[in-house]
Amino acid sequence: MIQRMRKYRLYPTVEQKQGLRAFMGTCRWTYKQAVAHFRKTNVSSAITLRDLNVTQNQRRQRVYPDGMEPPPDWVFDTPKSIRYNTLRKFQTNVKAAFSNKKNGNIDRFQIRTKSRKKDGHNFTFCEDPTNANITHVADESKALLSISNLKDMPIRCDPGLVVTNEIQITNTNGFWYSVIPLFVQPMPYTNAGKAIALDQGLKASLHYQTCAYLTKHYDTIVLPIFSSKDMVKKSSKRNHAYNKMLLGLKHFQFRELLKTKCEVAGKALVVCSEIQTCGRCSRLHLKIGNQDVFECPHCGHAAGRDVSAALNILRFTCAGSLAVYAIHSLKKKRLTISLGLQRVPD
Structure with a gap:
């Protein structure tokens, strides 16, 4: 209950x-x-x-x-x-x-x-x-x-x-x-093995309609981390209209609503971000910024930003619990991701 x-x-x-x-x-x-x-x-x-x-x-x-x-x-x-x-x-x-x-x-x-x-x-x-x-x-x-x-x-x-x-x-x-x-x-359901990954640009559909559709047609929903509060802090104070529009989208409210709907329907919601993770060596590229091409500074692996993130999410979600270790400025720093623990590189 x-x-x-x-x-x-x-x-x-x-x-x-x-x-x-x-x-x-x-x-x-x-x-x-x-x-x-x-x-x-x-x-x-x-x-x-x-x-x-x-x-x-x-x-x-x-x-x-x-x-x-x-x-x-x-x-x-x-x-x-x-x-x-x-x-x-x-x-x-x-x-x-x-x-x-x-x-x-x-x-x-x-x-x-x-x-x-x-x-x-x-x-x-x-x-x-x-x-x-x-x-x-x-x-x-x-x-x-x-x-x-x-x-x-x-x-x-x-x-x-x-x-x-x-x-x-x-x-x-x-x-x-x-x-x-x-x-x-919670409603009983049969796991059909369906999954979907969402982009943060949910502007056309209403929150409730989107949540109802997602929980009805998918068993696992992968949602990226989108911190509009941090983006507003970094943005200029002059750009008031942009900040107001960004906060008006209420991404966090949509995520919490989707979370509650998934609990009632018995579906799974995974909140993650794998943009900075290398698909070959599993290390983090902390200075990727807004580059469209992911080029790993550790192993030299190059791939499209969105393609690399999608493959990482698919692989890590299917693998279960994972852990990531980041090496930045000759300092080893362990990062915790909402997915759990990833594979630790040797």
């Missing part, structure tokens, strides 16, 4: 919409308080922030940083679980930022508040499965979703859907939606 997120349309009444907007406003205020507290103390623990901004009756004395005060009374009208989930989301965002900085993905970061002007009036909030319930009505196309003190909100969902994990409530273009996780059974 594979867990997937499904988005279902909500049809709340006028009073229920007012309640949902009140929850969103309180969650936004709670998130801003967490950001302000983090900027003053560098503390992002959800438990510490809960004692200051979520719990109404506290035995221990609350100590707030300079310029911060206890939450007003209207904050406690929103259920405690929803406000605490907002703090957990903030803690996750801070941890992700520190992890990206540690791994070298970013140089610096700044935790900012959820601005209405930039992020819109809507704020996604979460509810625990213990406080969320779906009631299915016989002979009705819509079920009833209840969260905390908001009861019986009409929702159009799959028959027999049960809330087993944390759900999200969001608003998109004035329409209310509930994002509910569920478990999907």
Whole structure:
């Protein structure tokens, strides 16, 4: 069983919409308080922030940083679980930022508040499965979703859907939606031995249509590594239109979508790059750049760039797990490829 997120349309009444907007406003205020507290103390623990901004009756004395005060009374009208989930989301965002900085993905970061002007009036909030319930009505196309003190909100969902994990409530273009996780059974299939290698120039087809076609007709899909973020960094800041178009293609989003579709369909997705690998000696040509002809500086092997890469991918994919050793500037450096380990040259 594979867990997937499904988005279902909500049809709340006028009073229920007012309640949902009140929850969103309180969650936004709670998130801003967490950001302000983090900027003053560098503390992002959800438990510490809960004692200051979520719990109404506290035995221990609350100590707030300079310029911060206890939450007003209207904050406690929103259920405690929803406000605490907002703090957990903030803690996750801070941890992700520190992890990206540690791994070298970013140089610096700044935790900012959820601005209405930039992020819109809507704020996604979460509810625990213990406080969320779906009631299915016989002979009705819509079920009833209840969260905390908001009861019986009409929702159009799959028959027999049960809330087993944390759900999200969001608003998109004035329409209310509930994002509910569920478990999907992978489809059985017979391996016909079909494989396909993709180029990164997917501009004409939509992501979903392309993924559906690939998972339907092929058992193994080979996808090259395409880092648009690095290309934008190397590009000139003046070339704003090119950077915007390159990032708008969303190659990473397509790869993640294709990965999830392959998991559900039981197909194999291999992400690799063999452009720099020599097909004869298995060493790397790190200075190939944008040359159309691959000329190995170690053994003198020459071949077309695309032909050499295609043959390497086909050979290494069929061979299974492989390892590559690169020799550059008289220094032996081991490179790890997503395919695993290649043949090690003597």
